[in-house]
Structure formats: structure tokens, C-alpha cells
Amino acid sequence: MDFHTICVHGYRKKYDITGSITTPIFQTATFAHLSAGQSTGYDYSRMQNPSRESVERTIAALEEGGDAIAFATGMAAAACVLELFAPGDHIIASDDLYGGTYRLFHHIAMKNGLRFSFASTPDSIGAAITRATKAIFIETPTNPLMHVIDIAQTAALARAHGLLLIVDNTFLTPYCQKPLRLGADIALHSGTKYLGGHNDTLAGFLVLKDPALTEKLRFIAKTTGACLAPFDSFLIDRGVKTLAVRMERQQQSADKIARWLTTRAEVTAVHYPGLESHPEYEISRRQSSGFGAMISFAVRDGETARRLLERVRIIQYAESLGGVDSLVTYPMLQTHADVPEAERAAKGIDERLLRLSVGLESAEDLIDDLADALERKDMDGTKI
Ligand SMILES: Cc1ncc(COP(=O)(O)O)c(C=O)c1O
Structure with a gap:
């Protein structure tokens, strides 16, 4: 079957x-x-x-x-x-x-x-x-x-x-x-x-x-x-019952978002196994039929990361992953808070790293949400 x-x-x-x-x-x-x-x-x-x-x-x-x-x-x-x-x-x-x-x-x-x-x-x-x-x-x-x-x-x-x-x-x-x-x-x-x-x-x-x-x-x-x-x-x-259709759609959106993130000046690294630049891309292609809908990425500094967490409107700043709602997580303070700081820092789980679980919303809406949250803006909303 x-x-x-x-x-x-x-x-x-x-x-x-x-x-x-x-x-x-x-x-x-x-x-x-x-x-x-x-x-x-x-x-x-x-x-x-x-x-x-x-x-x-x-x-x-x-x-x-x-x-x-x-x-x-x-x-x-x-x-x-x-x-x-x-x-x-x-x-x-x-x-x-x-x-x-x-x-x-x-x-x-x-x-x-x-x-x-x-x-x-x-x-x-x-x-x-x-x-x-x-x-x-x-x-x-x-x-x-x-x-x-x-x-x-x-x-x-x-x-x-x-x-x-x-x-x-x-x-x-x-x-x-x-x-x-x-x-x-x-x-x-x-x-x-x-x-x-x-x-x-x-x-x-x-x-x-x-x-x-x-x-x-x-x-x-x-x-x-x-x-x-x-x-x-x-x-x-x-x-x-909807696992297959959710996974298919979520990973398609994740691929678009991961590629878009690589074009942003505020983003210094994108970790997504579906990117040809991922060090284990070939292993992923061999052993899995898709690359999933989880992305982690580093931004240029802690301030940019915190601003993104506060400003996203469709994506929610919450622990967990894999659901229909897109979630962004700050591993340093949430999922990996119990890993000693030195060990975290050595791995790159620091104040610049964010983890994104791409949900079922439209990829374009999610990209707009991330773009708004990444841009530096004045209190009145003007880009700076
Ligand atoms: C890869 C992985 N394994 C296991 C767990 C633990 O699962 P649970 O939160 O259902 O106890 C998590 C939770 O985030 C996870 O991300």
C-alpha cells in the first residue's frame, strides 16, 4: 500500500x-x-x-x-x-x-x-x-x-x-x-x-x-x-492522515524560504539540507526522499535575532516544530538552554542562531513576514 x-x-x-x-x-x-x-x-x-x-x-x-x-x-x-x-x-x-x-x-x-x-x-x-x-x-x-x-x-x-x-x-x-x-x-x-x-x-x-x-x-x-x-x-x-500532504507542502515552502534567506545581507549562514551548499547535501539526497521543513540560520548579531523574534507577526516565537503553524525558536534560550554556554558557543548555538519550523501558511506570506522582521526600522516604520 x-x-x-x-x-x-x-x-x-x-x-x-x-x-x-x-x-x-x-x-x-x-x-x-x-x-x-x-x-x-x-x-x-x-x-x-x-x-x-x-x-x-x-x-x-x-x-x-x-x-x-x-x-x-x-x-x-x-x-x-x-x-x-x-x-x-x-x-x-x-x-x-x-x-x-x-x-x-x-x-x-x-x-x-x-x-x-x-x-x-x-x-x-x-x-x-x-x-x-x-x-x-x-x-x-x-x-x-x-x-x-x-x-x-x-x-x-x-x-x-x-x-x-x-x-x-x-x-x-x-x-x-x-x-x-x-x-x-x-x-x-x-x-x-x-x-x-x-x-x-x-x-x-x-x-x-x-x-x-x-x-x-x-x-x-x-x-x-x-x-x-x-x-x-x-x-x-x-x-x-494528512502527514504526507503536510510534509510535501511544508518542505516546498521551506526550500523557497531557505533560498530566499541566503540572499539576505542580514543572514550570515543558512542550514538547510536541501541547499546544494549544505556540506551533507549528497548524503541527504541519497538517504532521504525530501529535505523536510526545518531551517536554522544565523543573523549578523544578537540584536537582529531578538528584533526578528519580536517583530514576526505570522510566524510565532515559540518552542516546538512540525505543526501547521510556523514557529521560530531561539535555541540558545529555549531548546538548548541546558547545554553549557561554552559548548553551545563552540557549535554555533549562540545569540545569532534562530530555528524556523515552516508551517502551512503561504511561503510568500512567510517571506514577507521575515523580510519585515529583518529590516531595521524606526519607531514610525521607516527603513533605516
Ligand atoms: C529531535 C527531537 N527529538 C525529541 C524531542 C522530544 O520530544 P517531546 O517534546 O515530544 O518530548 C524533540 C523535541 O523538541 C526533538 O526536537
Whole structure:
């Protein structure tokens, strides 16, 4: 079945007798048993719930996985993966990561005895492998600097050393990139972003192909309990129906905006994997069918960045990404505030860097909004 059709029809199991076109919201904590030891297959909603099962099956099909596990947030999905490891285990992770993942690794996982190295290419990942290494965790493209890592090459490395490869596929979604097909063991999502697509709920997913690993992670998920609630499952299920058309349109607009940004004197760098000048453009072309709708860019100084945040009118200055509303984020103060200043500065996550999530508004309106916000104007609106 084609991707577009899976988005709309998802998991076609009919859970009720009414012929309801959508999967009903099974707003129940528990399920009645007919007799001792006899279950309908649903016992307690932390373990199974049809609304959650429906969205899990749809996401698994879109990512070409065997199964998916839905969580309350993307961070809950990442925290569940870390429970696979024991004190002393070593993980190699992307050195540019969403700030919340950085915080999870540095402030929770390290306290619990896990050890980390950070690397940005398959070669540097290879050089960091030790006897204690158990997994490689990459984001590609990375948040916020849009670095791209070759997934197939990293997967070959992981396979050769018996390591688990986890790929955060939040930015591109399975519409553009399929990490499991490229050899990853786990595709991770903040479903809050493109999968939900409307900036109206939080969710997380792990998509897997190996049944034994799935069973281990389901055990951890049901035991630690950060499962996706029935209503939120419904919202993600509904959002996914338009995933393909949203991604297509949003990335077309992002391409126009990224190219326009490169022409502006106030903009000193544009990070978008669809630009031929992007250092990993060729890798992106090879491993993904599109470049997504996330752009980060540096402006000439902090004052220009702050002025843009205050002046945009259609684009909203807010954390998060991937929804129908365009959002601009100031990584230094928002998503990456917990990364130590020196480390941030060394990477270029400084007062000049902005991150733009291109939504579904017209690209021309978004460009006009950015142009107005970038131009230096007097109090009376005259250009200076
Ligand atoms: C790439 C990436 N992964 C994971 C997360 C965490 O997701 P959530 O906010 O749903 O917990 C985010 C959140 O911004 C993200 O950008």
C-alpha cells in the first residue's frame, strides 16, 4: 500500500459494530473480564488500549517496522530506550542533539552510570567504539544545526560491532526518511511534531523491527508507565492522515524560504539540507526522499535575532516544530538552554542562531513576514 493510503487508512481493524470511520476514543482505564483468566486482549490501559494500538500500528506501517510503542512524549520514548542499558554501558551519540535529549543523557543517564561519547560522522563514531559500547544514538538531521549523518554507513558500523542503532527521525518523518530500511534497529519520534502536526498535543514513538527487542521495550514501557493517553492517541491518528500532504507542502515552502534567506545581507549562514551548499547535501539526497521543513540560520548579531523574534507577526516565537503553524525558536534560550554556554558557543548555538519550523501558511506570506522582521526600522516604520 502506498504511503498516502496508509496515512489515511492506517490500521483498518474495526473495534466496534457501528461502522465508525475513525477509531473511537476508548476513554477507559480498565476492561472487564468475562470469567477467571479470560481476557478480551485488553486488560488495563497502561498495557493495552485500542486507541493507542490503532496509532501504534499506523506508525509502524509508515516506518516499515514490525511494531511501534506510543509514549506520552518523545522524551518518554528516549528514556525508555535508555532502560535497556546497565551501569557501565557506553553509548555513542550525535554531538548536536535536541537539548532535552542532551539533558536526559547528561543529567539522568550519566547519574545512573551510563557513559557517553559524542561524535558527528561514522568515522568519528567508529573511533569512539570501546568494549563497553552498546549503542549508537543519532539524530539526522540534527536539532538545531541540521547536520546529516549517513544512516546506512552508521548501521553497517553498528552491525559489525553488535551495537544497537537508534535514529531520531523526528525532523524528516517516514515520509522523507526510513531509518529501519537503512539498517537502524529503532526509529524514535517526538510525535508532538510532524506526526501530530497541529501543535495541539504531545506524543512519542519507538518503531522496531526485531520482535525480541520489541518485547523488552514493551515490558519497560508498561512497567515505567509513560503511555500515550486515548485522546492523545486519537489526535495523533487524525494528524497522521494528512502527514504526507503536510510534509510535501511544508518542505516546498521551506526550500523557497531557505533560498530566499541566503540572499539576505542580514543572514550570515543558512542550514538547510536541501541547499546544494549544505556540506551533507549528497548524503541527504541519497538517504532521504525530501529535505523536510526545518531551517536554522544565523543573523549578523544578537540584536537582529531578538528584533526578528519580536517583530514576526505570522510566524510565532515559540518552542516546538512540525505543526501547521510556523514557529521560530531561539535555541540558545529555549531548546538548548541546558547545554553549557561554552559548548553551545563552540557549535554555533549562540545569540545569532534562530530555528524556523515552516508551517502551512503561504511561503510568500512567510517571506514577507521575515523580510519585515529583518529590516531595521524606526519607531514610525521607516527603513533605516
Ligand atoms: C529531535 C527531537 N527529538 C525529541 C524531542 C522530544 O520530544 P517531546 O517534546 O515530544 O518530548 C524533540 C523535541 O523538541 C526533538 O526536537
